[in-house]
Amino acid sequence: MSDALFELVATYGVWLLAAACFLSCLLVPIPSSLLMLAGGAFVAAGDLEFVTVFASAWLAAVAGDQTGYAIGRGGAPLLDRLAERRPNRADLIARARALVARRGGLGVFFSTWLVAPLGPYVNFVAGASGLGWLRFTLWDAAGEAIWAGGYIGLGYGFADHLVLVADFAANASGFLVAAAVALGLGWLLRARLRKARARALST
Incomplete structure (x- = not known):
């Protein structure tokens, strides 16, 4: 699977990476972290530029989070409908609500990289709970910079052992x-x- 993803990055470059990062922030099951690792490896090989790869991943992730935040402004009924469809989502939404309630903007920051599976749900919850847009955006942008920079940096630094790094990153x-x-x-x-x-x- 990793080889196929790397070939896709080689073919479509930063456009694919940006689309993956955007959609993954909206609960679309795309392995964006593996694609960023591949992007970093192509930077190491001289096929792509670091600034371009990082900017595309970071901006797309922030845009995806902003979209999730805007959707969340629909309020609690939207979150309740998401929770009703799948029991595992109910647990994630509950954890996201607790994280935002306890930590506010800092919870948004951690959800982008430290507890990334909660990220999309935290975006929805932040919008639904009325967390201020500027506060959300600043913390989110900082966290996504760590997320994108971390994976791209790993791909760059360990380009010769990318399959092993991809397994570890999972x-x-x-x-x-x-x-x-x-x-x-x-x-x-x-x-x-x-x-x-x-x-x-x-x-």
Whole structure:
């Protein structure tokens, strides 16, 4: 499958990459991350320019997120209809709602790269919940820059081992989430230990 995707990038270039990044932000099941890896590899080979590849992926992803945000402005009934059709979507929408409610714009930022499977749902939820457009856009644009730059950079740096990198990237979100949870728990434990020591010293 990876070889076929790389051939498509070689044939259609940044236009295919832009279309994939846009549609993937709207729940269309397209392996945009693999296409960005391929784009990075073609940059390393000198067939494409980094600025062009990055700009096409980033702008298309931001445009896709903006479209999702605009669709979400239709309100909660739209999200309820999405949740009714598939049970797994109900869980993702619930998690997206919790993320936006707790973190606001920061939740949008993390949904673009750290917990990317939630990204399209977070866009809908952000629009439906009334999260400010400017706040959404700034956090979203920053997150998509990390998402696009990260995958294109991996493709560029590991062009000679692209198949292995593609297999790893397919599971990268799970590793990132696990790492984030571990760091968060470590920070919380450290904070509590500091409080306990402060109390012990004050008594």
